[in-house]
Amino acid sequence: MGSTTLSALHNLFNRKNLRRLIKLLLLVGIFMAITLAIGKLYQKWDDDPARGALAIDKGAFGENYSTPIYLDQGWSANDSLWFYNTTQGSALIPYDFFIALEQAEVNEPFRANSLIDQYRYLPQKPTFFNPDGLPVGFVKEGYKGKDYIGFTCAACHTGQVNYKGTAIRIDGGPAMADMVGFLTALEKSMMRTLTDSEKNQRFVSSVLALNNSYSRAEDVQSDLKRWTRKINLYNTINHSQVEYGYARLDAFGRIYNRVLEHVISRRQLRDVLLSATKADGDTNLLTLAQVDKVLLNISETIIGDLQFAKIIERLMSTEEGFPGLGLEDMERVKAMIFNEPNAPVSYPFLWDIAQSDYVQWNGLASNAGMGPLGRNTGEVIGVFGILDWTAHKRGWSLSSLLTGQSSKSYQIDFTSSIDLVNLSRLESHLKSLTSPVWPSIQTRTNNPEQQKANAIFEAMPEWRIDYAKVRRGRKVYAEYCESCHEVVDRTDWDRILVANMSSIDLVGTDRAMAENSVNYAGYSGNFKNTYQSESVGSLVIKDRAPVVQILTAATMGEVATEPDPDKWLPRRTLDWLYLMAKSFFDNEIKASVKSGDYLPDTTAAPYQSLLSYKARALNGIWATAPYLHNGSVPSIYDLLLPIKRPGDPDTGEYRPAQFMVGSREFDPVRVGLRAEGYPGFEFKADKRGDLNIGHEYGTARAPAVNGKKLEPLTAEQRWDLVEYIKTL
Incomplete structure (x- = not known):
């Protein structure tokens, strides 16, 4: 031819x-x-004009309020309700268990509005997307033919402030939630249901009466035990000596631990148990025979929730051949595998997140490319995504290629309940969310809810804006604040918010969150001896490695796995292709160098830049108390004060070293939340994780701003600055 x-x-x-x-x-x-x-x-189908919001009578801490109103944040009623009720793959416990469960000490439903309000989640009435009237951010989640109760983004990122019986919902605002208290109460209720025969009988009968996959009482009992063990395991692993209270959570610490629980291999766990010692540091806790008995029939590669729960039961068992460890010894074993989540931070607000170059308090996550998908995947891992990770013999897959496992004898398959498609849709949805405007500010708006709020609060003198103070405060802000906290147009569709990073030594605030993100380490399982690309070059993941490396590898494996195993294979493939294309072509945030005054990453310290905290634009900041990244300051006015040091005169003004947290009652003068006079959680700024130090700009102890040492603010200047910040 x-x-x-x-x-x-x-x-x-x-x-x-x-x-x-x-x-x-x-x-x-x-x-x-x-x-x-x-x-x-x-x-658009769920368009309840009240957005499902309920009035509360005889609420926690004596707070009663009418049906909450909304401000104009760029979302309609159905936009809010879609955000509240869109699944992301979270699975706390079986759905019908949540519906049927009673509280531990009374025969009232666990999901009663009184308990929901007590832990500062937001009760809702039934609407189209929420027929059972679940609280904001709680949702019915389906996975592999079974239904679960799960969390959505809105559970942690929907706020509310109250004032004299009037409530304002803040979409994308920080929650006041006490998640630790809620999960502790959930475990107690499930334990009580197992041991109290009357509660148990009512529970089983209620579950069987619901339309679900249970047809036998024995199956309900078996799953109740199994899920109680899982919640107990989660609470045990994540117990911390630092009490979070309301409005804070060490989300990263808990995500880290959940990843480590699923990544550690049997060999690594065996080495841990064989090397564990008693308090004297010399005597082994377990014999070789006891270790082998504890690990009998445990998976070689992936352990996970149920097997870990079984291991803990065996470690504490007093039956013949088991070690019978007490709580003190168990704490030592736990500390060898996991890290204490002892750096609680405020729930971040979500407006402008889609327009930000770096997110998280220490700028850990870049928003470019696949960044948002990876970040949100890590979040679902932390809020009880079902991780059906398994190991299989060597073969080709994109996830094994991207995570460096191609040459491994075994490779991890990252099947899970995480809904990557919805995560991408939620991120896109947030592009249209804008920050809330201080009610009573007369802006051009046709939004009837904003008009209603303006009319209500304009009639209250304490909410009216003093524009003479605002003009003076603008000058103070420009000199003292704007070099880090830029002023943006909240409605500018093309806005990009640049995070201004400051090293922890410079800004001086509590170091716990930043240091933990870099220093926490764990066992890498099948990721051992794989390569990971960082800004300074390729790093080899060691047997015991920084958890930030392990989390990056795990989320990369998840993102590279076709989503939603419940869907038809061609549909999954098309969904995945769409996600990849959308991440690269629809994301307007491009890769860029971090801005600010921080220590850069080096080959010797590849995560050094994370030892810093982010300053961001302050639009809507009035609705996000308490302040600083760890929620250690109750109001904006207090934030402009110095901390009291030994030798300081008692007559000066200082940040409060302790205050109450939990009330949503707003203080429109100091701009914060009610900080005394009720039985909430008493916050004390007396230890690492809780310190209210640093960021003393405008005081005599402030660091230089742009190389210039500024004079301390007078009391009048502080009030002028507070007044201006209200208008941002």
């Missing part, structure tokens, strides 16, 4: 392939367009 013929055939083949590729891309595009159109239409 001549060269001309070969050339013609070659061109024809290329043209045919090109046409096929174009047809395939058109089909994918049409499929995605139809899917998105249906999704948008469906999203």
